[in-house]
Amino acid sequence: xxxxxxxxxxxxxxxxxxxxxxxxxxxxxxxxxxxxxxxxxxxxxxxxxxxxxxxxxxxxxxxxxxxxxxxxxxxxxxxxxxxxxxxxxxxxxxxxxxxxxxxxxxxxxxxxxxxxxxxxxxxxxxxxxxxxxxxxxxxxxxxxxxxxxxxxxxxxxxxxxxxxxxxxxxxxxxxxxxxxxxxxxxxxxxxxxxxxxxxxxxxxxxxxxxxxxxxxxxxxxxxxxxxxxx
Numbered sequence: 001x002x003x004x005x006x007x008x009x010x011x012x013x014x015x016x017x018x019x020x021x022x023x024x025x026x027x028x029x030x031x032x033x034x035x036x037x038x039x040x041x042x043x044x045x046x047x048x049x050x051x052x053x054x055x056x057x058x059x060x061x062x063x064x065x066x067x068x069x070x071x072x073x074x075x076x077x078x079x080x081x082x083x084x085x086x087x088x089x090x091x092x093x094x095x096x097x098x099x100x101x102x103x104x105x106x107x108x109x110x111x112x113x114x115x116x117x118x119x120x121x122x123x124x125x126x127x128x129x130x131x132x133x134x135x136x137x138x139x140x141x142x143x144x145x146x147x148x149x150x151x152x153x154x155x156x157x158x159x160x161x162x163x164x165x166x167x168x169x170x171x172x173x174x175x176x177x178x179x180x181x182x183x184x185x186x187x188x189x190x191x192x193x194x195x196x197x198x199x200x201x202x203x204x205x206x207x208x209x210x211x212x213x214x215x216x217x218x219x220x221x222x223x224x225x226x227x228x229x230x
Contacts, residue, residue: 006108016104019096021085024077026054028063030070035226037070039136040105041115044098044122048081048088058119058141061208065215069223071115076101078125091150094125102133113224115139120173120202124150130158137222138162139215140192142170142202146177157185162192163218165211167200193218 003016010029015022030036043066045059046052053059054075063073078094079086086093102114117139118126130138138158142165145152166178175196182194195214200207 003104003107006105015083016101018079018084018086018100020079020087020089020093022083023079023085023097023100024054024081024083025101026075028067028073028075030072031064031068034068034070036072037224037226038111039070039113039115039224040072040074040109041066041117041137041139042074042076042098042101042105042126044094044116044118044125045075045078045081046120046122048078048094048121052121053077053081056119057208058204058211059122061204061212062117062119062139062141062215065212066115066117066219068212069216069219070226072112074101074105091121091125091128094121095129098125098129099133102129113137117141118143120144121150124152127152127158128155130160131156134158135160136224137219138192139219140164141211142166142173143178143181144173145181146174152181157188159188159190161190161222163215164192164194165197165214165218166194167197167202167204167207169199170202172202 007027012027043063045054054077077084113136115137116126116135119141123140123143
């Protein structure tokens with residue numbers, strides 16, 4: 001079955017074909033005040049079984065920060081969330097969902113650089129797939145690196161610029177476990193940049209605008225060259 005065309009307007013919601021059925025997708029163009037960059041960022045949401053959707057405030061703020069940096073953003077609901085068909089699959093099926101969205105984006109815009117971003121469970125999925133999908137930039141917000149539920153030890157780290165943002169007062173993800181995990185990545189050819197946000201909870205309550213600034217500042221050195229409309 002053919003995939004729908006990639007939207008050309010400022011914002012659009014649509015269904016694309018996913019591995020378990022239709023996936024609900026939201027595409028937003030660069031901010032009107034930002035010069036457009038040849039890059040598209042796919043942003044993944046937190047745990048579906050805890051109410052995570054593509055409308056989560058951290059997800060939408062992350063996408064906003066990237067659009068204000070000149071990128072087009074693609075948010076989508078994992079299987080079983082919103083209008084996306086299927087059932088929660090503990091990160092395996094959700095990784096297939098991400099692969100399907102990325103394939104759709106790349107088929108429509110092979111010239112654009114792919115970026116990946118994720119919050120909490122969404123960061124696990126994007127990190128898990130990053131070495132395979134080869135993004136130009138990876139953004140991980142509150143990655144759940146502690147505990148046995150999500151096995152970060154088996155993940156092949158990506159070879160790309162990587163921004164990790166962690167709240168120091170996170171009540172769901174253990175900040176110290178995240179710091180220890182990041183410390184173990186310091187010998188990578190491109191080790192991740194860790195930004196610790198003081199007095200910041202898991203959902204960045206009252207700190208969303210600060211998160212916006214952290215993301216915009218963190219990605220600035222890696223933005224692709226401006227599109228030439230001349």
